Amino acid sequence: MERHPLDPLTADEISTARTVLAEAGKVGDTTRFPLVVLDEPDRHTVAAHRPGDPVVRRVRVTLLDRATGVSAEAVVDLTARALVAWRELAAEEDGQPPILFEEYELCDAIVKADPDWRRAMADRGIDDATIGRAVATPLAAGHFGRPEESGRRLLRSLTFLRCDETDNPFAHPVAGLVADVDLTERRVLRLLDTGPVPVPAECGRYDPARTGPARTDLRPLEITQPEGPSFTLDGHHLRWQNWELRLDFNAREGLVLHQVGIRDGERLRPVLHRAALAEMAVPYAEPDPGRNWVCYLDAGEYLLGRNANALRRGCDCLGEIRYLDAVLSDDLGRPETLPNAVCLHEEDTGLLWKHTNIFDATGETSVVSRRSRRLVISYITTLGNYDYGFYWYLYQDGTIAFEAKSTGIVQTSATEPGQSTPHATEVAPGLQAPYHQHLFCARLDVAVDGFGNTVEEVEAVRLPPGEDNPNGNAFTVRATPVTSGADGGRLAKPASGRTWRVVNPARFNRMGRPVAYTLVPQPNPLLLAAPGSSVARRVAYATRHLWVTRYAPERRYPDGDHPNQHPGGAGVTAWAAADEPLENTDLTLWHTFGPTHLPRLEDWPVMPVDGTGFTLRPTGFFDRNPALDLPPEGGAHCHG
Incomplete structure (x- = not known):
């Protein structure tokens, strides 16, 4: 090949x-x-x-x-x-490599062998027989400037219990106990014990045997494509409905889209050179000394792709499916294959366009409609308690969208039953689900009809009443170019519908305007940790909804190459400080999005999917609706 x-x-x-x-x-x-x-x-x-x-x-x-x-x-x-x-x-300046899979078990073994930890467990009434059912979690240590931690390879470990090997350990947190583990010296460097708290006793299982009889009124739903899917896959080169792109999968980012372009007549027009989820931070809100350090950088510390699932037909994806395997390296540098890592399939997404012509006297063409179909390119990864599904969507009208679906189990802590806290939700007696954020960052190497691009910040503006606006109804659009790197960090503004338009100043549509694609955000709160805090230094990308930087091949991740135990200051904030010109040049967009999760009772014991994402929409990229050539749907479901 x-x-x-x-x-x-x-x-x-x-x-x-x-x-x-x-x-x-x-x-x-x-x-x-x-x-x-x-x-x-x-x-x-x-x-x-x-x-x-x-x-x-x-x-x-x-x-x-x-x-x-x-x-x-x-x-x-x-x-x-x-x-x-x-x-x-240099570990203190450069950070540490990502966490190894073998260090998960190593951390558990080191903690359980520590005599001080065993005494602390005994003080909580947990004897040697029960310790075998404990789970000492391998959690990223962060960076807090403590001299005794400088240069050490660390994990911080919380402890959870299980009733047996099938139990959900997050139902039984052992509060007030944190073990700082030196992975090189293989010892507990420090044990923090703030005192016993009752371990929540209620089971958190969610398997069918413990959730009651299954519903009996759900009839089969079959999705069939008798002639097969509409896409073609030649190695890693994918074609579908005028779209062409290349698929990649790596250990850190997981799924990557390369050279995304759309055919317009005889010409294949580029839109994105590269697109991937480059980082995701999960900072927690509890100020308690046993929890105030918790913030995970799941791509840079744990590796999204390395933790990906082998997908199952009919469960994780539904329809006429094609899978792609991923070849990754294990801890020893040997290749290993993850089967069914990436899923490709098509979905019906409702109406694409329609009009009922009330002025058509003949009735023959009075109602015209076309249904929308999208191509879904997805994978799922499991990072400790949480599971994330990541979905790229390509639409027939030239739209690109991304969605992150969070599910799995909320992380937990323990208090006295009925005790309230302003930083968490009690989801079971004595079981607290702390407030936290999921702050995703997409890297978008844009190439809108070529590499010379400029970003314009676009928003609706109300015009004041006056001679030119006698009834006060007028409003317009203001577009402000983002011209310099120092000004490249931007905030969303829902009140004015703020978006970011990526234009190519050298390419024009039939109206004489530069062709463009618009990034439409779903604005949510940015990083809520205090400025100057350890979290704010290390997750600085999440202080803006958008960063615009000059493209450079070595600028790979918004928080730098080695964020594990990094003190902060690497990545987009450093590049912005260079104050490079940003007009009509090669650009990368770093888009921050994601929910601030205030857990509900309904999120326990396993959380329904919570979706978030963004959209890239053609804006004068085409000369008219590019989906006019879609055929009408056939079959009785459309014609009565």
């Missing part, structure tokens, strides 16, 4: 990277590989590629020596089988 510069890594390529590093003397018995991803070529190099051209493949590898705690990053040229770059990381 013809190779492309943006194809996902293969098993042979992952093995080659490990071999090259081993031959260079960089791999020993205690070496681990927290992250192995494609080193993507510059967008202009990719745009110039033609079928048959030679392809140079490189990989970026993050390594960790478990015996010493020393970490490094490397670049391996797979084509030349050569190590071309190597740099040791």
